[in-house]
Amino acid sequence: MKHHLISATDLTRDDAVLILDTAEELARVADRPIKKLPTLRGRTVVNLFFEDSTRTRISFEAAAKRLSADVINFSAKGSSVSKGESLKDTALTLEAMGADAVVIRHHDSGAPHRLATSGWIGGCVVNAGDGTHEHPTQALLDAFTLRRRLVGGRNGGAGADLSGRRVTIVGDILHSRVARSNVHLLTTLGAEVTVVAPPTLLPIGVSHWPCEVSYDLDAVLAKSDAVMMLRVQRERMNAAYFPTEREYARRYGLHGARMARMPEHAIVMHPGPMNRGMEITAEVADSPRCTAVEQVSGGVSVRMAVLYLLLGGAWPADTARTDENGQPA
């Protein structure tokens, strides 16, 4: 599966550390007056977005451009073609145009997997978020920030993983692709993950995930090195996932008093966009412990590393690229 990045489970510990280390090196480019490397000159990266996500799209776009790739932005939202036809036909079109990598955001879980395994295209597929399934580059950028903050040292903890670090993920776990990818990736990197949510927002089957599960945020704060607050859509209360915004904020929101119970070194993370007053108060969001903005800048470096390694460089233990059947690509 090293030809694609569909799920955080595609990555071994060494794969993930290599991506983070590569991202650290590439991050230094951002400090130069000319923020551009020639690595992917002549390669074409398509951002195929079936769902609005300006943040993720511009992050991938910046990453590809800093590596000198040609970038095509394809927004399929609002297309009059039926959904089924459009994914296949769009894929065939991109293939005909010679896309070397397709970065796909899709409202259906599994669409990137389908794109990568259907034989419709030959290029690399990078999952930029599919339905309520996964968002592996978000997990990688979260790991990047975690490593910088919790391991630190020169080069942002290069070579290290997250062994022994305790990360708590709070919010709508049921519908969160960020949570799914993070549980897998952070566990792969040696972290101990706890997910916290009201029982209505945890999937049936969560007990089989490689993490702890808690309904009680206050009980886990004191033993967390990082607390990741997920965005909770207000509309969820209309489907009776929780009674009111206020009740949700009281029981699962992170406010100043709760933050004060976290260890001194612990950080607050948020993948954005934030619902201030819902899952996180302004006081916490604007505090120096909150890494939301840092996560965004790390996102460009991590996505550069992913594109670089998929398209240009070599992955460890798998220098020859293979397709899904294990045949040399």
Add this chain to the structure above:
Amino acid sequence: MTHTERTLIRGARILGGSPRDLLIDGETVAEVGTGLSAAGAAVVEADGLILLPGLVDLHTHLREPGREDSETVLTGTRAAAAGGFTAVHAMANTFPVADTAGVVEQVWRLGAESGYCDVQPVGAVTVGLEGKQLAELGAMHESAARVVVFSDDGKCVDDAVMMRRALEYVKAFDGVIAQHAQEPRLTEGAQMNEGIVSAELGLAGWPAVAEESIIARDVLLAAHVGSRVHVCHLSTAGSVELVRWAKSKGWQVTAEVTPHHLLLTDDLVRSYDPVFKVNPPLRTEEDVMALREALADGTIDCVATDHAPHPHEDKDCEWGAAAMGMIGLETALSVVQHTMVDTGLLDWPAVADRLSARPAAIGRLGGHGRPVAAGEPANLTLLDPAHRAVVEPGAFASRSRNTPYRGRELPGRVLHTFLRGRATVRDGVPV
């Protein structure tokens, strides 16, 4: 048109027994014995073949009228014959819906014209499958189609009062309501079985309780009003327990299981290949084992295919956009042999019971599901149980190709099928 030819089947193992000869004279089995001879009769050498009564499917989507791009009555009945069936019940969710005497008569007539197997239309319970108003059940029963089984299949009759009234109403003509048990609110947007795999894949779950809660309610309603209820495509271990309990009370409850629920599990969804998308969804290994056991002990009365053809483009897409359903007529008997016979759970007489006698009894089809004996209608199928082959969808008689068994090796092959004495399949090919 009355069939008058004679056919001598030589050396067939009737219901798996020792070799016997069987003479078909016209539309009837004339004689069963050893060393039969019949001058002028066509001879079928059936050495090593199993002879079963023609199979009866309680649950087939023939798609005509309205979706002739996926199947027609003609192609669907050819597929049925190829699978060893001599009668199928055509589900009502066509366009227009089979909710009037006119539509069910049209489907019935198309079936009679096809000649490959008897087509017994199922009537919709409610107008347009909308669950708002009872369809003219009596008119459908009194039509040429003589509808006995009524179902809103594809949709659940979820309103308890509507279900009660339908159950009561059809008592007047010994009808049965075949329920698609799916609590709609618990399954909004549902994509697959809710459990460990759905949690991992991020696909909205279709919980077992959505099926079981409706079955629990319906068996209680059937008991209360003294009516017959039939549970379509039962798929969970919990549903088995409920049906077992209802039967222990002596209530008139019957149930069917599909071949795919006897074999496949939700692990296959990890591929995100929509060929595995079906409603009710593929469940867990535990459910599969409970279903096999229930079919063996008779808690589940019969196997019904839920043959659901879809055009290629409705499956050649991402999971969320794909249609639900699988074709199954041409692989049903092979899957039953593989899951039930080769595992020692059912013998061939029991296969004849579950795939012919019981479904015919539930649908009150007089000429089908009969013993293989002299004087009975010559609705028969001959199976080679030793044959093994990899499923090749391109070889199907069905117009659609959405089989979940592509590339899978399955045992058994139907070589000959007779409908009232006339061969509909000869040497494995519909004729």
